[in-house]
Amino acid sequence: MPETMPLWATALAGLAFTLAAAVLAWLASVVRRDVSLVDRFWAPLIVGAGWVYWALLPAPSERGLAMLLLASLWALRLAAFITWRNWGHGEDRRYQAIRARNQPGFAFKSLVLVFALQAVLAWWVSAPLLAGMVAGKPLHWLDAPGLLLAAFGLVFEAVADLQLARFKATATHQGRVMDQGLWRYSRHPNYFGEFCVWWGLWLTALAGGWGSAWSIVAPLLMTVLLLRVSGVRLLEQDIAERRPAYRDYMVRTNAFFPGPVRPHAN
Numbered sequence: 001m002p003e004t005m006p007l008w009a010t011a012l013a014g015l016a017f018t019l020a021a022a023v024l025a026w027l028a029s030v031v032r033r034d035v036s037l038v039d040r041f042w043a044p045l046i047v048g049a050g051w052v053y054w055a056l057l058p059a060p061s062e063r064g065l066a067m068l069l070l071a072s073l074w075a076l077r078l079a080a081f082i083t084w085r086n087w088g089h090g091e092d093r094r095y096q097a098i099r100a101r102n103q104p105g106f107a108f109k110s111l112v113l114v115f116a117l118q119a120v121l122a123w124w125v126s127a128p129l130l131a132g133m134v135a136g137k138p139l140h141w142l143d144a145p146g147l148l149l150a151a152f153g154l155v156f157e158a159v160a161d162l163q164l165a166r167f168k169a170t171a172t173h174q175g176r177v178m179d180q181g182l183w184r185y186s187r188h189p190n191y192f193g194e195f196c197v198w199w200g201l202w203l204t205a206l207a208g209g210w211g212s213a214w215s216i217v218a219p220l221l222m223t224v225l226l227l228r229v230s231g232v233r234l235l236e237q238d239i240a241e242r243r244p245a246y247r248d249y250m251v252r253t254n255a256f257f258p259g260p261v262r263p264h265a266n
Contacts, residue, residue, distance in 0.1 A: 010056045011130060014049035015123045021045055022119035026111045035099065035110050036092035038118050040083050043075035045122035050129035057133055063143060063208050064133030067201050070147065071129060074154050074197050081161050094234065124221050125198065128205040131215035135208020146203030153196025156182070160189035177249045185258035187249065188235075191226045192256055198222045232256060 025041045050068045054060050086092070091099070095114070099106045102113060163181040167173050182189035198219040205212040225231060232255055239246050252262040 005056060005058075007130075007134065010053055013056055014052045014126055014130070015120070017052045018045045018049050018119040018123045018126075019116065021048060022115040023111070026115040029110065029115070030107050033107075034091045035095040035114050036086060038095075038114050039086070039092070040079055042118060042122060043078040045119060046126050047071050047075040047129075049123055049126035053126075053130045053133055060133035061135060061208065062139050063135055063137075063204065064129065066139070066143070066147060067129055067132040067150075067204050070150050070154070071197075071201060074150075074157075077154070077158055078194075081158075081165075085165065121221065121225070125218045127215035127218040128198070128201045128212070131212035132201070132205035132208060135205060135212050137208045140207070142207040143204050146200045146205075146207060148200070149203060150197045150200030153193045153198075153200055155193075156196060157190045157193025160193060164190070175243075177243065177245045179249055179253065182258070183253075184261060185254065187253050187255050188226075188232050189258060191231050192258060195219075195223060195226055195256075227256060 021041065022038075022045065025037055029035050029037045047068070050071060054064065054068055057064075098113070099110075102109050160182045163183060164178055167178045167180065167183075186192055202216055202219045205215050227233065236250075236255075
């Protein structure tokens, strides 16, 4: 690859990867009639774009490699967990609702409505990885806060997912609300951990120079997704009606940022 390859061309190569991988995931979803397969590809799409940048750039920085390795750990863990959690359960009810609203022909519509959309969003979220690779300054002490925040988020998210999985696996907990461990202080500690990962990676890219500030689009987009789109809002839009005990949990527990437990509702 010529060393003079423009940065925009490298970025578009990342988009080409996410779109191509999304098409393969879509084909698998058509065969299995399970659009929720897209959830398993979300994190690998993001990090896959990062590895494309690494392969194409003539001299990616040590900072970029550190960020890419950390993001890869995040992606491997999350993809493996979602695959294990969803194995054998069929299509998630969220996607069943999308399928029902977009009949007839949803199998083809889902290529754009679900998979292409996820590919473009994943490409945007990969922005700090590209910014960190081309940032001019060598690694220095200002990288530490961002890397530590991202590592903290990775561990926090993993612990939250493990705690919830163990809770659900206990027969006596069927029908109960998970309000133990990290879930005692946040109703969505796994999402909070993911939030920390991407703000941490952006701060790391920024430590390489203010020219990386543009990549703030990634943590901002991730925050909107987690809070307002596919995360907290979507999961809680009808949960209080389906599970009345959740109402009290909502009163005494922060939705996203961990905080002290408030008194029970009367």
